[in-house]
Amino acid sequence: MPDADADPDDALVAATLDGEDDAFAELVRRHKRRVFATASRFARDAHQLEDLCQEVFLRAFRHLGKFRRDAPFEHWLARLTVTACYDFLRRERRHRGQLSLDEMEFDTRDTSVEAALAAGRARELVQWAMAKLSPDERLILTLLELEERSVREIAALTGWGESNVKVRAFRARQSLKKVLQLNHES
Amino acid sequence: MNPDAQLDSLLRAARESAPDTSRAEHAFETRFAARFREERSGSWFAWAWRLSPFFAALVLASAVWCRASTSIEADADTLLDAVRSGGQPSILAWWAEGDR
Numbered sequence: 001m002p003d004a005d006a007d008p009d010d011a012l013v014a015a016t017l018d019g020e021d022d023a024f025a026e027l028v029r030r031h032k033r034r035v036f037a038t039a040s041r042f043a044r045d046a047h048q049l050e051d052l053c054q055e056v057f058l059r060a061f062r063h064l065g066k067f068r069r070d071a072p073f074e075h076w077l078a079r080l081t082v083t084a085c086y087d088f089l090r091r092e093r094r095h096r097g098q099l100s101l102d103e104m105e106f107d108t109r110d111t112s113v114e115a116a117l118a119a120g121r122a123r124e125l126v127q128w129a130m131a132k133l134s135p136d137e138r139l140i141l142t143l144l145e146l147e148e149r150s151v152r153e154i155a156a157l158t159g160w161g162e163s164n165v166k167v168r169a170f171r172a173r174q175s176l177k178k179v180l181q182l183n184h185e186s
Numbered sequence: 187m188n189p190d191a192q193l194d195s196l197l198r199a200a201r202e203s204a205p206d207t208s209r210a211e212h213a214f215e216t217r218f219a220a221r222f223r224e225e226r227s228g229s230w231f232a233w234a235w236r237l238s239p240f241f242a243a244l245v246l247a248s249a250v251w252c253r254a255s256t257s258i259e260a261d262a263d264t265l266l267d268a269v270r271s272g273g274q275p276s277i278l279a280w281w282a283e284g285d286r
Contacts, residue, residue, distance in 0.1 A: 021219075021222075025215055025218075025219060028214070028215050028218055029215055032211055032214050032215070033207075036207040036210060036211050036214075037204065037207065040204075040205040040207050040210075041205070046209075046210050049207070049210050050210060050214075050217070053210075053214065053218075054217070054218055054221055057218055057222075058221070058222070058225060061222070122196050122199030122200045122203065123199070123200040123203045123205070125196065125200075126196060126197065126200040127200075145197045145200075145201065146197065146200060146201050146204075148201065173193070176193065177189050177190070177193050180189075180192075180193065180196070181189060
């Protein structure tokens with residue numbers, strides 16, 4: 001008799017490892033929303049988002065044999081997603097393909113006063129300002145401030161210690177504030 | 187408003203306007219399956235390409251070994267010489283021809 005409490009993901013992982021591609025397709029279907037939600041905070045357009053999400057699931061397939069079932073598959077996939085996003089940010093940093101964002105200018109006064117109404121503009125401003133930060137800073141601020149993950153969760157996702165996460169988050173916030181102030185003054 | 191409060195309100199607004207990914211998610215499985223197949227078939231070629239220097243070296247080594255093992259026959263005057271030179275065909279030749 002099958003165990004009613006068994007995680008359906010575990011069965012799908014086992015089936016994938018046995019060579020059933022349909023089982024992996026089902027895993028993709030079940031978890032794509034969460035992967036897209038995280039990746040969309042880093043990608044600049046739909047094309048990058050698609051590439052990033054495909055990269056996450058390709059990595060998941062390649063490393064599926066390393067998945068130990070001591071934690072839910074979702075947590076393992078979240079960690080892979082964060083690693084892929086971090087690698088993506090570092091690549092972006094190297095290529096420096098941020099000209100379109102650098103050309104944009106924002107007025108921070110307008111954004112903060114009308115934040116509730118002009119939420120779309122707030123996101124653009126945050127995206128523009130974050131593009132000027134280092135990959136570490138951007139990753140940690142996105143996870144902490146935009147995804148509202150706890151320090152403990154971020155530590156588990158990134159592999160950094162909790163106190164390290166707190167220090168990095170504080171510094172990242174200072175950097176972001178500085179970028180916005182400079183933009184406001186110019 | 188102080189900069190910290192301003193930053194908080196900005197981040198809150200950005201958080202509340204999470205990007206809508208529903209269009210990008212549509213038929214993602216199909217597109218992913220296509221790339222997945224491509225990667226799989228591509229990986230065979232990639233492996234074959236990576237292994238090609240090894241196979242080339244193997245062919246070269248076999249050719250050298252064959253040539254060396256046939257060329258020592260003439261020099262092998264004694265059984266000990268033949269064994270030292272290591273070529274089995276030369277040992278057989280030594281036995282077949284007898285002690286000269």
